[in-house]
Amino acid sequence: MKPIKTLFFLLAIALIGCAEKEHPSFTEADLVLIPQPKSLELHSGSFEITPETQFVIAEDSLEVLTGILNDLLVRSAGFTLGVTSEKTSNSIQLKRNDTLESEAYSLKVTNEKVTLGANSKLGFVYGLETIRQLLPKEIESTSEVSDLALYIPNVSIDDAPQYPYRGSHLDVSRHFFGKEYIKKHLDRMAFLKLNTFHFHLVDDQGWRIEIKKYPKLTEVGGFRVDQENKHWNARTPNDPDDEATFGGFYTQEDIKEIVAYAKEKGIRVIPEIEMPAHVMSAIAAYPWLSCKEEPIAVPSGGVWPITDIYCAGKESTFEFLEDVLTEVMELFPGEYIHAGGDEATKTDWETCPHCQKRMREEGLANTGELQSYFMKRIEKFLSAHNRTLIGWDEILEGGLPQKATVMSWRGFEGGWEATKAGHDVIMTPVSHMYFDYYQGSPDYEPVAFNAFLPLEKVYAFSPVVDSMSVEQKKHVLGGQANLWSEYIPTEAHSEYMLFPRLTAAAEVLWSPEEKQDWQNYAQRVRKMMQRFDVMDINYAKSAFAIQPESEIDLETGKITVALQSEFPETEIHYALDDAELTSGSSVYEVPITIDSTTLVKAAVFENGKQMGDAMNKFFDFHQAVAKPVTYKFDYNANYASTGATALVDVLRGSKYFEDGRWQGWINNPAVVTIDLQELKYVQQVVVGTLEEQGTGIYFPEEVKVEVSQDRANFQQVAQTTRDYQPNPGAKIENFKLDFEAQQAQYIRVSIQPLSKTPKGGGAWLFVDEILVN
Structure with a gap:
């Protein structure tokens, strides 16, 4: 080879290496997206965000959405991207695409530019959140990161949700959470492409929304006697004269701020104003709302059965509720109002002269039909204001209001029945969607409701039932994850119960069924946890926890101990007795056999780092083992x-x-x-x-x-x-x-x-x- 040719050859190699360095390529394992997109192709190369990169937007109304990335960039990288309407390279272009469905988006990333197409604000929100997840996790940092390389892998994504209703519910009645935490939760909902926030504002233990016409609802109903040192269901009744200091509420200005913030994130907010039961906080404020009209206190803990409920016979009850709902509708402009309708024990209705008179006048056979009358009347009022009533599946009893949507929580049966009758349904069964349940062994978990809902079971959820007809399935709007707060006194505890389970709920409601795969998701969510670390989310590591299965052979006196974690393909190390448990400890491969007093310690390790709590299981062989x-x-x-x-x-x-x-x-x-x-x-x-x-x-x-x-x-x-x-x-x-x-x-x-x-x-x-x- 002649010198001149050698020079050109070396120069070409250098240029190729430089180009590769400027636009590094990624592997599929590098893409940690939750929920999984409908269609994704990975190409070589990448796009780099620099201070010179600009947003190109065709409509001024889209400019506010640039904050989804700019708010992160200014903290982690120290700059924001400019906005222009002129096409240019080195840009993130937001282009209207009228051929896409309302929540769909298309994303094309090349070395020169990023093109995001959508037909609605929602589509642009979801596309930008996908870009956010494609960027390195350090973009979530609240302080500037030195030498932060902001590369987006070159991908082609076409994406759209499987279901139109993808909800997250927070109960702020049993324990009150401040406005800033609610906004933080809305941020995380948008991150996961969840689009509906169910705001449980009213229950027996607290009324959390200011109603100007009835100020005692928050002055009295918003606070209870502090019995937080006792188990929720072991708390004793309060006297109406006891000092009540534990609680809080949202002013109407707070509510407006939350609703506006949610709208920016593409999230609708559905308020829940319970009736006819779960309203002791309202009756404590205004005793005339009940049948007996006797003073009661806001309870500090669990109440069962729930007998202090609204009187269904008095017109004053409905006047009160219409006044309340009128103020609520002014604050929440969305289509839906949730009116509860669950767990009402109607013993007072059976003896109340007002309720009995109502039943005679309306030709109602029993108190079940009286509850149906109650809910139908509320539904008619809401319908006259162009709103749709949502109720828990108990509203099926006695006859369903004409235009109501059913939220099926006691299983799938209520939802099946409602779809058969032609009603829309949101599936939220306790078996898969109640996040107040334990997600790991109670020995290592904070107190929770006594049932289990591990991460894998959430991921197995589907809101449709195989036995539904094609027509019935059309009425299934989607699903919702519920977090009730009886056992959740703090925001950190709330985060712990939500994450990572909320990621599983988000994926099964967004991604096509053929894209849902537990093994694949398990790999992605383990990597997503690294981003959660930067986001300062107090997520649970319960899926890493060791789940031991022990059996004893009473004939030989030997015990076998099998070890596994919920996550598949994990590396488990174990140590016995005084030996220290480290990444160098024995690797678990087959069940351990012991026949004498032994302490078994085990944990999952990844890259030499312990993941989650270690299991410490003590087997004490004493003199009475296997004796009669x-x-x-x-x-x-x-x-x-x-x-x-x-x-x-x-x-x-x-x-x-x-x-x-x-x-x-x-x-x-x-x-x-x-x-x-x-x-x-x-x-x-x-x-x-x-x-x-x-x-x-x-x-x-x-x-x-x-x-x-x-x-x-x-x-x-x-x-x-x-x-x-x-x-x-x-x-x-x-x-x-x-x-x-x-x-x-x-x-x-x-x-x-x-x-x-x-x-x-x-x-x-x-x-x-x-x-x-």
Whole structure:
């Protein structure tokens, strides 16, 4: 090769390398998009955002949308992009495309420019949020990042939602969250292309929206007595004269600000004004709204059954509700108003002269039809103001209002029935969409409602039912994730319950079914968590948590422990006893077998870093393992655990009382006799117990130990007592009873339940193991 040719060759290679450096290429693994787009093609190269990059917009109305990226750029990169109407290279162009559906968008990225097409403001919002997710996670930083390379991979995306209704519900009644948190939540909804915020503003425990005609609704109904030190369902009734200081509310100016902010993000806000039940906060403010007209207090915790409800017989009730709804409609300009309609216990209606008169005049056969009359009347009022009533699926009972939309929460059945009758439906079943449920083992999770909803089950949700006809499926608008706040006192806790589960809900409501794949999503959401770190979202790592499955062979006395996490294809490391758990610990491959007292520690590791909490499971082999057990009083059939040997099988229960490891008694003590089958020296008995006051499970009041060599003559050797103490969560406690070492073959343990509960009624007693040492 001649020198001149060599020079040109080297120059060409250098130019190619330079071009590659200026416009690096990406792999599919680099694209972390949630929800998954309808169609995506990845090309070589990329577009770089620089201070010289400009937005090109054809309409002035689109300029406000540039803030979706500029608000991030100014904080993380220290500059914003200019706006022009003239076509230019090095630009992000927003172009109207009338051929697209209202929420659809198309995105084309090349080395020279980004072209975003849409037919509506919503489409542009979603396209810009996709660009945001394509940019490096550091763009979410609230402080300037040095040497931030802002490359967008070259892609071609055509995208549109599967369902028109993609909702997120927040309950601000049970626990109040401030305006700024609501706006933060709206930001995150837009990030995930969710388009409907269901604002649960009214319930028994708090009225959260200012109504100028009825100021006591917030002055009285917005506050309750502080009983936050007790479990939600163990809180005692308040006196109307008690000082109420716990709560808060939104002024009408706050509401206007929230609604306007949501509109900028392409999100409609649906207020929920409950009726005829879940309204004790309103009745506390204005007792004449109820049948009995007796003063009541705003409750501090759970109420069941809900008997203090609006009187359906008095015209003054409907005048009040129409006044309230008139002010609400002025604040919320959208189509829908949610009117509740759930969980009304109608015993007062059955004896109320006003309600009985209404039933006679309207020819109503029962109080179920009276509730239907109530909801139909409200629906007619809303319809006259060009609004559509949404109600929980109880509004089906007694006859459905003509134009109502049903929100099906008790399962899919209510939604199926409503679509059959030609009504629109939003699916939000407890089985898949109630985010106040535990997402991991209660041993490692904050207190939650006693049910499980792990991330994978959320991802398995579909709002349509296979048995629906084609016509029925047309009435399914979509779905909604609900976060009720009985057990959620703080904003950080709220975030923890929402994320990452809200990402799963967003994807199954947006992405086509053929694009939904748990394995693929699991990989993307694990990477999305890195962005959440930068966004300062307090997300749960529960899907990384180790889920142990333990079994004992009572013949050999050996236990096998299988380990897995919810996320597929994770690397689990484990260590035993005093060994430190690190990324260098043994890699789990097959179930672990143990036959002596052992502490098993395990966790998921990625790139040498521990992900989520470590599991610490202690297996204590004691002298009574697998020995015969007899009971004076049978355990409850619903809480039998594994039967007669459950209390001597080494396998311990969790804080979830329905995990199959607890034996339960109600209205009787647990009197258990263990036969050691030979004389042994014993000096300690440990009784494992559970307390969750909200479900009526309390620690024992007394534990007594007696020993015998012949089963005929027992001698008491130890006793302990415990006074009742308020407990807001689930707790496990081991009652240890030590005594002088002595020989015995039979151990009798008598465990007395709490004799008097704060709210009355019997106390459940739960025991998982009796250890004899």
